[in-house]
Amino acid sequence: MAGLRQRRLAGQDTRLAGAGLALYHDRQTRHFQHERLIHLLVTLFFGGLLLATMAAWAVLALTPADPDATIWVSRGLGLACLVIALLEGFYLRHYYQLENGVQRLYGFDQDLAELSGDLVGTTDTLGPPQE
Numbered sequence: 327m328a329g330l331r332q333r334r335l336a337g338q339d340t341r342l343a344g345a346g347l348a349l350y351h352d353r354q355t356r357h358f359q360h361e362r363l364i365h366l367l368v369t370l371f372f373g374g375l376l377l378a379t380m381a382a383w384a385v386l387a388l389t390p391a392d393p394d395a396t397i398w399v400s401r402g403l404g405l406a407c408l409v410i411a412l413l414e415g416f417y418l419r420h421y422y423q424l425e426n427g428v429q430r431l432y433g434f435d436q437d438l439a440e441l442s443g444d445l446v447g448t449t450d451t452l453g454p455p456q457e
Contacts, residue, residue, distance in 0.1 A: 347438060351438055365420065366421065369417045369418060372413055376411055379406050380407055382403055383407055386400055
């Protein structure tokens, strides 16, 4: 993008090069949006799995039963809760970074649209198409 900006400052026509780059960037942004959706679904799945495991552990702890018979199941559920909570923490961190990266791509998309002189590469669908 810096090369396009330098060409524009030098008075050269950057519309064609900028439009091609904007189309490529738009395609890559769509791939990131798909990746973001998949990671959101995985994050929600692991969150639900964590809640279900915690609920099973709580029910087992509150159910009157022979402690000797349920001690290993209780320990296993506790360990499963710990592992799933750790995985969920890593998934949330990764999803946060992915979301911030996609938001930065939207800013680049607007810069490319300005440099190319048209709105070919914008992913903004809120307004009417501009010519």
